[in-house]
Amino acid sequence: MPAGTLYRGREGMWSWVAHRVTGVLIFFFLFVHVLDTALVRVSPEAYDDTIAVYKTPLVAVMEYGLVAAVLFHALNGLRVVAVDFWASGTRYQKQMLWTVVGLWLVLMAGAAYPVLGHAVREVFGS
Amino acid sequence: MSATSSVSATEGIGPDNPAPLVEPPRARSARTPKSTRTNFELYGWVFMRLSGIVLVVLVLGHLLIQLVLDGGVSKVSFAFVAGRWASPFWMAWDLIMLWLAMLHGANGLRTIINDYAQRDGTRFWLKMLLYTATVFTVLLGTLVIFTFDPNIR
Numbered sequence: 516m517p518a519g520t521l522y523r524g525r526e527g528m529w530s531w532v533a534h535r536v537t538g539v540l541i542f543f544f545l546f547v548h549v550l551d552t553a554l555v556r557v558s559p560e561a562y563d564d565t566i567a568v569y570k571t572p573l574v575a576v577m578e579y580g581l582v583a584a585v586l587f588h589a590l591n592g593l594r595v596v597a598v599d600f601w602a603s604g605t606r607y608q609k610q611m612l613w614t615v616v617g618l619w620l621v622l623m624a625g626a627a628y629p630v631l632g633h634a635v636r637e638v639f640g641s
Numbered sequence: 642m643s644a645t646s647s648v649s650a651t652e653g654i655g656p657d658n659p660a661p662l663v664e665p666p667r668a669r670s671a672r673t674p675k676s677t678r679t680n681f682e683l684y685g686w687v688f689m690r691l692s693g694i695v696l697v698v699l700v701l702g703h704l705l706i707q708l709v710l711d712g713g714v715s716k717v718s719f720a721f722v723a724g725r726w727a728s729p730f731w732m733a734w735d736l737i738m739l740w741l742a743m744l745h746g747a748n749g750l751r752t753i754i755n756d757y758a759q760r761d762g763t764r765f766w767l768k769m770l771l772y773t774a775t776v777f778t779v780l781l782g783t784l785v786i787f788t789f790d791p792n793i794r
Contacts, residue, residue, distance in 0.1 A: 535753060542746035546774065549739065549782045552722075556785050559719035559794055566717050578708060585700060592693045599690065629709040 537584040575634035723791035
């Protein structure tokens with residue numbers, strides 16, 4: 516490869532990459548989630564036994580990851596809509612991305628205790 | 642390309658010797674494949690934006706109820722589901738969320754397959770797998786919401 520031709524992108528490219536990756540992750544979870552919910556048609560026990568897996572500490576960490584993916588995809592998706600439909604959208608796309616990242620950090624901090632609290636209590640006692 | 646050669650490319654062009662007509666790259670002709678003669682991709686593009694805006698509300702509300710409020714995931718159980726699906730409002734919420742999320746995700750994955758699967762056969766079969774899984778999941782989820790029985794046991 517000739518030197519200096521590798522496109523490393525900037526905010527626009529990396530947010531596009533993150534949007535794809537989070538979108539695929541969410542879609543695969545959605546398949547699993549519809550299947551586990553379908554167990555309510557089998558029996559209350561089958562459903563509750565499977566949902567118990569969602570309450571384990573390891574899966575709680577994965578749920579936090581799911582929340583991270585959904586929040587980024589949702590906020591960045593609104594940014595994409597703004598870029599497409601707002602006349603000044605392209606001019607402020609970087610500022611909007613940093614707003615998305617800032618909001619994402621605040622919401623992730625807020626979600627930490629509700630999503631991970633029970634896992635921390637289970638692992639470290641009390 | 643040097644400046645002189647770009648000048649020579651237009652040399653001699655005039656009223657008696659007009660420049661050759663260049664077709665717009667996306668003009669539709671008899672040779673345009675059938676699959677690109679409709680506005681399907683435009684409607685798909687619009688759908689992604691409209692469904693996305695609705696899904697922000699439905700999905701973030703869903704996460705708030707299931708993972709944050711009232712003890713988070715610890716309170717989720719068959720009884721909790723039965724309590725929520727006793728209300729047509731939450732049945733409609735979940736049904737619309739299921740359909741929009743599955744179609745939004747399926748169209749997103751269709752785009753990704755079109756982008757990265759280079760061989761025609763690979764692209765075709767990956768999309769068939771995607772459509773099969775999508776139809777199955779949407780129908781299963783719809784059936785579960787409509788046939789839910791709180792007194793199954």
